[in-house]
Amino acid sequence: MSQIDLLVKNGRIIDPTNGVDTVADIAVNDGIILSIDNNIQFQAKETFDAGGCLVTPGLIDCHVHCYQYSTPLGINPDEHCLSRGVTTIVDGGSAGASTFQGLRRYIADRSKTRVLAFLHIAQHGLAAAGCASGAPGGELDSLNVVTVDDCAKCILENRDMIVGVKVRLSDSIADNGKNEAEAYRQTISVIEIIFTINYFVYRRALLAAKKADVPIMVHHTMSTVKTQVDNDDPTELGCPRDLRPGDLYTHTFHPYRSCIVDPDTLTIYSDVIEAKKRGVLYDVGHGQGSFGWTVAEICARTQFYPDTISTDLHSGNHIGPAYDLPIVMSKFLHLGMPLVDVIRAVTSTPAKAIGWGSRIGCLTPGKEADITVLKLKEGRFPMEDCQSQVRVLDKIFKPVAVWRAGNSHPITEPTPFPNLEAMSQNSREWDNILVKDKARPVVK
Template sequence: MNCIDSVIRGGRVIDPKNEIDIIGDVAIHQGLIHSVGEGLQVTGKEEFNAEGCLVTPGLIDGHVHCYQYATPLGINPDERCLSRGVTTVVDAGSAGSSTFPGLRNFIAERSETRVLCFLHIAAHGLAAAGCSAGAPGGESDCLNQLDVTSCRDVLEQNRDMIVGVKARLSETIANQGENEQEVYRRAMEVGRLCKVPTMVHHTLSTVPTQGRTGDKRLCCPRDMAPGDIYTHTYHAFPSTIIDLETGNIHDDVIEARRKGVLFETGHGQGSFSWTVAEMCAKSSFWPDIIGTDLHSGNMDGPVYDLPRVMTKLLHLGMPLYDVISAVTVNTAKAIGKGGEIGSLSTGLEADVTVMKIEEIERELEDSQSQTRRVRQWFTPVAVWRKGKRHEITEPREIPNMAAMKMNAKDWPLLLVKDANPPSVLQGK
């Protein structure tokens, strides 16, 4: 038998890119995937017993904010992502054309985690902007910062790392809504010029979700292009994808998906509602991409990490194979990296995640502290990045009551919500 670096043995190997779902082994040698199969006849210097576990391509978080110290939202991707089984993160607009060099030099090149990014249409990115809900002032208050040429040029010069364009559509960060249509238009213009996806944040926005007869304004997601990514899919604020009169998903949203617009969770501190997600689950309106929108304001609740967001989708009824696809092959394909990451194909860098699905009884909160009792739970067990095994860590406290009390304050802003307020607002 051949002796190689590592063999992960006996787990349920799920690799949607290669249509693999077997009880088998994954072999790693010299930082690359060596082979995948049942009963591999190889010996590893390291032999890892994965019986009873899932073995998947390294998880990809399609939406984080990891420009640590340079932006208010930045987290450390190695501490908060790689140690939770995530081998690749896609920063969603923390940097713009004028601040991108720092993201490359100080974060991407110094992290064990692979760091890719969407470039913000605003030149300074999120250098001084916090979250949009109820926080007046933001990166798009002045249109002279939204320069199509500089955004395009920096993207073209850094295609190894920049995978698309980011725009945030919220009234309070775009001169009380006056600039939102132009933010949207300019971001999509760069996307078209560079032939990359535009990721659009659309909450508490003056940009309509559903078009109306005679209204010539751009709508979101209706006017997005095939391959563009609509984030914060399950939020319950104004601009929700739910028609308040019928309780159904807006027709324009359904049509956008039909034409090829992709939908991403973008859980975030404010943008995941159990109530909205359950309404969408009834129609099997699952996300194409499961991303966390992990940042400094939600890393200790309500997001915690990618496995916890995956847990919520599994609880809602999203099939396991689809959940794994949404954190591997789907994301890789959406950002134009389908041949490089998101699979266990022979010869690719050996990014591998091992997880257990544990039987558990635990409350999990949404972004405004509504809770549901989940009975299955993704727990990271081991992770390899470029063939090197890294330590796994766990959140300190779930649910985090301090975070729940803080996040419940946005309950009155929700248009779609449970009949009763969260228990933390009732003194329970």
């Protein structure tokens, strides 16, 4: 071979899948990783000097909302994800069985970013419901739209793109909580029929996931489904207690009702800890309201860190407080999560969780060349949570370069950053959260 397409030189390569943490070069040709070694001597059409930087597998954000224009939450994945070093995103339930083909045709097929999806248990997904539109009510107000067979059929017919089932457990979007448990059950298991008649949407989502042999992602905030179940009643559902190994519990560090931290004792509930031991995966899902510094710090004291780091990026938070995936990663580095574990939480773990571990999230020769270069920038960076409580970080991840299947894409930065207007708006939520700092945040 006389000349290759790309040579990334001198970077610190961190690839948790292959146990690699070393300074080396990466050779790429025809969109495929050719080799990783020291001082590679190939002539290349493009050479990138990554000296002083981290070189990682293309970042994976396993919870975003990218059904742009068809849902109020949708953002453009190339503008807000790929340009920040994220080569693969997983849409978090924007589409249901009745609306999925639009997500494929108008978003996934037209994006340079690899777009995968969790399918919402509700047939219409998040077309306009609850926090997605500002209108009262939500997508689970009627169980008529929660159909296990249609959900499972859509998944099985689109396994190249759909990786699991999504359900939102919040009483305000499920007929004041009446339909939550049934949706939860039907999401967990799409194969066996559970005949208990006392619960609603959660049940159906569990059923759908089991029938299609995929994981579920559960949004659990301000819910009638308990975080901690303190009795032996087998008919009472709990979340995360009734999740299976491999299922994802998102919005892990939110400070509202249904928080994983007991607001009285400020300790993590035992059902949460037991679920983690059992193999339930805890996802960040930062969002506009679902990350609180106080909750995250309580968890960090016992090294209860997330398995996957995601943004829940959407139209309401890409200008703050989430901004992008490297910023959310920076928050967990600040909390004491080891650097390699932070990288693992946006590469190998989400890849494995969605069943793509053999294809993405690694820098294995012979695999598609999804590569991200990050710089750890040092300084003093005031960083808000979703209710505008602030911590000062001494370093943040800055994306420097990204290649998707060997093709380079330009890097952008969030503007404005920090966004004081968004901070002022989000600080209004202070009175509604349960686990928080002693002093109300002051936005300057």
